[in-house]
Amino acid sequence: GMFGGGGGTFGISSSASAYMLLYRKVDAGQNRDMVPDNAIPDGLSDAIKEAEEAEKLEAERLRQERNRVSFTVHHGLVEKTISIDRASTYPQLIEKLLLDIPGLKGGDAGCVRLRKFARSSDVAHEVVGAGEDDLESSTVETLDLTHERLQVETRANTDTPWPTVDPAKVPVRVWVSEEMRSGGEAAPDGGPNFNAEPVLICVDKEAKVVDLKRELRLLYGVDAGDIVVVRAAKSGFRAESSLLDDNKASLKEGQYGRLDAERFFAARIPGGAGGVELSKIPLGAAVNAATNTATVIYTPPESEEPQAMAIDVSCTLADLKHRIAHVIGIPIDEFKVLRSGKELSNLKEALKDMSITWWGAPSRLIMEKGTPEKTGVHSVKVVLLDTAKQQAASRELCTMPVEEESSVVSVKRDIAQRMRDLKIEVGETEGIPHLRLRTMSWNSSLEPMKILVDEEDGKLGGPLTEGGQVAGMLFPKVMGVQILDAPESKTNRHDCVVELCRWKPSEWLGGKSRELLVP
Numbered sequence: 001g002m003f004g005g006g007g008g009t010f011g012i013s014s015s016a017s018a019y020m021l022l023y024r025k026v027d028a029g030q031n032r033d034m035v036p037d038n039a040i041p042d043g044l045s046d047a048i049k050e051a052e053e054a055e056k057l058e059a060e061r062l063r064q065e066r067n068r069v070s071f072t073v074h075h076g077l078v079e080k081t082i083s084i085d086r087a088s089t090y091p092q093l094i095e096k097l098l099l100d101i102p103g104l105k106g107g108d109a110g111c112v113r114l115r116k117f118a119r120s121s122d123v124a125h126e127v128v129g130a131g132e133d134d135l136e137s138s139t140v141e142t143l144d145l146t147h148e149r150l151q152v153e154t155r156a157n158t159d160t161p162w163p164t165v166d167p168a169k170v171p172v173r174v175w176v177s178e179e180m181r182s183g184g185e186a187a188p189d190g191g192p193n194f195n196a197e198p199v200l201i202c203v204d205k206e207a208k209v210v211d212l213k214r215e216l217r218l219l220y221g222v223d224a225g226d227i228v229v230v231r232a233a234k235s236g237f238r239a240e241s242s243l244l245d246d247n248k249a250s251l252k253e254g255q256y257g258r259l260d261a262e263r264f265f266a267a268r269i270p271g272g273a274g275g276v277e278l279s280k281i282p283l284g285a286a287v288n289a290a291t292n293t294a295t296v297i298y299t300p301p302e303s304e305e306p307q308a309m310a311i312d313v314s315c316t317l318a319d320l321k322h323r324i325a326h327v328i329g330i331p332i333d334e335f336k337v338l339r340s341g342k343e344l345s346n347l348k349e350a351l352k353d354m355s356i357t358w359w360g361a362p363s364r365l366i367m368e369k370g371t372p373e374k375t376g377v378h379s380v381k382v383v384l385l386d387t388a389k390q391q392a393a394s395r396e397l398c399t400m401p402v403e404e405e406s407s408v409v410s411v412k413r414d415i416a417q418r419m420r421d422l423k424i425e426v427g428e429t430e431g432i433p434h435l436r437l438r439t440m441s442w443n444s445s446l447e448p449m450k451i452l453v454d455e456e457d458g459k460l461g462g463p464l465t466e467g468g469q470v471a472g473m474l475f476p477k478v479m480g481v482q483i484l485d486a487p488e489s490k491t492n493r494h495d496c497v498v499e500l501c502r503w504k505p506s507e508w509l510g511g512k513s514r515e516l517l518v519p
Helices: 044-066 090-100 209-220 280-291 316-326 408-419
Strands: 069-077 078-085 114-119 122-127 147-155 169-176 199-204 226-237 238-243 264-269 293-299 307-312 335-339 363-369 377-385 396-404 435-443 447-454 477-483 498-504 509-518
Touching: 044 069, 078 090, 090 114, 122 147, 122 169, 147 199, 169 209, 199 209, 209 226, 209 264, 238 280, 264 280, 280 293, 307 316, 316 335, 377 408, 396 408, 396 477, 408 435
Parallel strands: 069 147, 169 264, 293 363, 377 477
Antiparallel strands: 069 078, 114 122, 114 147, 169 199, 226 238, 226 264, 293 307, 335 363, 377 396, 435 447, 435 477, 498 509
């Protein structure tokens, strides 16, 4: 009989293909509602049961996943991602932290609270649940903690009051000279020492310089007229420091800046330092040294205890590895350095060029036993550019290793082979693929920039390196490739390439852009 019938009223349908026509007779007396169990082979029956069980387990896993939320918790040097059921109450969340976060295990839940944390400025803000009427019954979902960054705050015992957090005020980080901290002493002739950890001082959102000096006077008992304040503002990857000698000036730089992102230095100089250029006094040199020092948090191999190290950002990765090797007792050629799961391998690269800077939260690195990648090899993402849309469309082609001493021609050959493996046609002349390699710039989108030429100073295969780094490729490094109809026309780095666009006055539009080589 035919399977699938069940009696009653049926719609009749048919299907056709180039191979067969199937006609189905609907007869309640002959069609079966189901296949009897004894008609199914044992092997197939077991496979069906396993598939159904696996489907149930996957459905349950997805249900639990949908009902869980994840967020990042910071405590001391520890940064850990926590996943918990969204229906969990606040006390249950604290209990989980006491189990999962090193340094909190076995602690008193009444001595722990959470605050929202801004990693970019490395500052904690409002207390989690501060506006809740019944925090004990509040859930993770009602507290809206999904994808948040939180900082753990602790106190010695339940009798110790929590520090007051005024939501109307903004916490700012201030590096106070050790001389001022230790009794209000004046900075020595050689300049103040800013090696101590910064203090957090809460000020009004529209605070002036005099307001910060007033808070420092209350903390350290120093006459406000002797306190000198310097603001370090971020400019690209550098810090630009300025002496704030006008008490009525705003602490915040510019109208739209964020005050909590500003960083300040304070030292005692009798009579102040009004009218003096910061770069001409020892205070300026001390601030410059401090802003060029980054804190690196690293986890040694086979350890869960992170450690911190301060290092000048002009040092190379090799310098950092040597210092870490001295601490952990492992030669530098026997361990890898990883950040966000990716290995850092260019030992010649300066830390500041790897975005390890004084700004924001400390960079976090993982040390892993094993042979490091070859020095001078860069992982470069290659994107295929649409030649019809010179400034826009691109798609990722591959990610490939590129040695610093690789020639343009050798890289072209490698890319051409990868493209052919992907069934992309690439022509060639005398063994050189018809490809154009370009460095890329990231503004609002990836844009092609400098053309890498096949010959430099008459030598075939000009190097990709300039000053030890792949030319024009920022971290992470991206290279664009265009398919040409003929060999690369730009064979000299001094040749100029201009982009032309036909203007249509009647339509008030520009046509497609074209590049023109000017020898």
